[in-house]
Amino acid sequence: MKPVVSARDHLAAVKQQIREETAHDAAQRLAAKPGPALIDVRERDEFEQGFIPGAIHIPRGNLETRIERNVLDHDAPVIIYCATGTRSAYAAKTLAELGYTDVVSLAGGFSGWKENGYEWKVPRTLDAQQFERYSRHVLIPEVGEEGQLRLLDSRVLLIGAGGLGSPAALYLAAAGVGTIGIIDADVVDVSNLQRQIVHTVDRVGMPKVDSAEIAIHGINPDVTVVKHDVRLTSENVLDVITGYDVIVDGTDNFPTRYLLNDASLVAGIPVVHGSIYQFEGSVTVYKPYEGPCYRCQYPEPPPPELAPSCAEGGVLGVLPGVVGTLQTTEAVKLLLGIGEPLVGRQLRYDALSMEFVELKMHRAADCPVCSKDPDEIEFIDYEQFCALPGRAVARTPQEAIAS
Amino acid sequence: MSTVRMPPILRQAVGGAREVDASGGTVREILDDLTGRFPAIRSHLLDDGGDLNRFVNVYVNNEDVRLGRGLDTTVGPDSTIIVLPAMAGGGSPA
Numbered sequence: 001m002k003p004v005v006s007a008r009d010h011l012a013a014v015k016q017q018i019r020e021e022t023a024h025d026a027a028q029r030l031a032a033k034p035g036p037a038l039i040d041v042r043e044r045d046e047f048e049q050g051f052i053p054g055a056i057h058i059p060r061g062n063l064e065t066r067i068e069r070n071v072l073d074h075d076a077p078v079i080i081y082c083a084t085g086t087r088s089a090y091a092a093k094t095l096a097e098l099g100y101t102d103v104v105s106l107a108g109g110f111s112g113w114k115e116n117g118y119e120w121k122v123p124r125t126l127d128a129q130q131f132e133r134y135s136r137h138v139l140i141p142e143v144g145e146e147g148q149l150r151l152l153d154s155r156v157l158l159i160g161a162g163g164l165g166s167p168a169a170l171y172l173a174a175a176g177v178g179t180i181g182i183i184d185a186d187v188v189d190v191s192n193l194q195r196q197i198v199h200t201v202d203r204v205g206m207p208k209v210d211s212a213e214i215a216i217h218g219i220n221p222d223v224t225v226v227k228h229d230v231r232l233t234s235e236n237v238l239d240v241i242t243g244y245d246v247i248v249d250g251t252d253n254f255p256t257r258y259l260l261n262d263a264s265l266v267a268g269i270p271v272v273h274g275s276i277y278q279f280e281g282s283v284t285v286y287k288p289y290e291g292p293c294y295r296c297q298y299p300e301p302p303p304p305e306l307a308p309s310c311a312e313g314g315v316l317g318v319l320p321g322v323v324g325t326l327q328t329t330e331a332v333k334l335l336l337g338i339g340e341p342l343v344g345r346q347l348r349y350d351a352l353s354m355e356f357v358e359l360k361m362h363r364a365a366d367c368p369v370c371s372k373d374p375d376e377i378e379f380i381d382y383e384q385f386c387a388l389p390g391r392a393v394a395r396t397p398q399e400a401i402a403s
Numbered sequence: 404m405s406t407v408r409m410p411p412i413l414r415q416a417v418g419g420a421r422e423v424d425a426s427g428g429t430v431r432e433i434l435d436d437l438t439g440r441f442p443a444i445r446s447h448l449l450d451d452g453g454d455l456n457r458f459v460n461v462y463v464n465n466e467d468v469r470l471g472r473g474l475d476t477t478v479g480p481d482s483t484i485i486v487l488p489a490m491a492g493g494g495s496p497a
């Protein structure tokens with residue numbers, strides 16, 4: 001028979017093997033930047049009642065499996081707390097066994113912290129349904145619950161619900177981007193269905209913004225869809241784009257691309273640019289005043305006879321799926337503030353050779369727009385600038401829908 | 404000889420090839436060689452004064468020549484040259 005050890009004696013023995021710290025000492029160390037890593041090992045329902053600012057929440061049961069994702073350096077200082085200092089004592093012993101060398105348990109736990117008048121707050125958290133829906137995001141340290149909450153608060157504007165806007169709408173909805181605005185004044189045509197996967201046969205003839213809204217809500221009813229059933233003009237552009245965090249540009253025409261570029265500089269909104277033609281596409285991020293803008297790259301648009309659209313030249317149906325998905329990846333990164341977005345870099349994709357090439361881009365000192373201050377930028381009539389009489393040159397309205 | 408990557412809209416004019424070889428020690432000489440052999444592409448690339456059109460970018464080894472020495476940028480025998488006019492095609496009119 002093994003000797004029975006009481007829980008109390010066992011805890012006392014564990015506390016012999018770990019270090020404890022008072023709330024006073026912990027608060028002092030946490031005030032320094034960078035301070036120790038702070039781990040809250042309580043259960044989720046306890047955490048939701050209040051926590052110490054800066055704490056990473058890893059329930060005791062997940063500690064062994066998750067700690068290394070959050071604290072990479074085994075010699076980094078770590079403070080662990082629970083409600084009263086009991087579970088954190090066991091947790092501190094576990095971390096020592098995992099090779100962490102500088103771990104303390106907060107004596108008195110969260111209760112003692114609160115009683116001594118130190119700062120705490122109630123976390124904004126995902127509700128149970130959201131937690132389940134977005135669990136694969138929450139598991140990634142770079143996203144986590146905080147990142148998911150940020151996505152839920154974010155607003156992305158899609159210029160066009162066509163080939164590039166389709167994957168963007170679907171993946172942004174799936175990712176839980178809280179507000180998706182869509183500008184498109186066209187209706188779904190049967191020739192769109194070869195690549196515009198946000199639309200369906202039974203929605204042919206429906207305005208694209210309505211069709212896209214149905215698809216978005218079919219994936220995620222929590223997303224707010226703002227429908228802009230208009231064409232962008234120099235008069236409405238600023239009203240339409242203001243308030244969005246990121247713009248995903250998937251239009252098929254130069255007047256809109258140039259107008260949007262100038263307006264995004266004034267409004268300070270990054271534009272994730274994508275373009276496609278036949279088997280090739282390109283993606284870049286125009287981040288106002290941090291990297292080049294569209295007019296640094298192309299100061300003037302080509303004359304219409306030298307610039308056929310997809311309606312004229314055709315496009316492989318899956319191409320916008322690749323390019324639009326790359327754009328969406330950049331949009332999500334910008335919203336989360338992670339990684340290295342394609343600022344000052346243009347990624348080109350050739351589907352036939354299955355090659356990606358990265359071209360370097362720089363701000364032009366003599367750029368006609370971004371070399372000026374935002375309040376000096378005037379929106380010009382790009383339809384004249386682009387030598388386009390109206391929107392379409394020798395194109396029937398039917399053709400103009402297609403790209 | 405250098406290799407010039409042609410954009411889709413100019414491929415027909417060079418016989419359908421995605422890449423064409425051209426000779427010359429600078430971008431200008433390379434483009435002169437190409438436009439001499441394929442006159443139809445001249446108006447796409449160069450303006451009446453012989454300068455690069457403002458809606459076309461040329462990259463030598465993935466760097467925009469306009470930010471270097473423009474058409475006088477030197478080209479080595481192993482250089483890859485990419486010609487890229489602005490492309491509007493995207494998704495949908497907006």
Ligand SMILES: [Zn+2]
Pocket residue numbers: 292293294295296297363364367368369370371
């Ligand atoms: Zn610029």
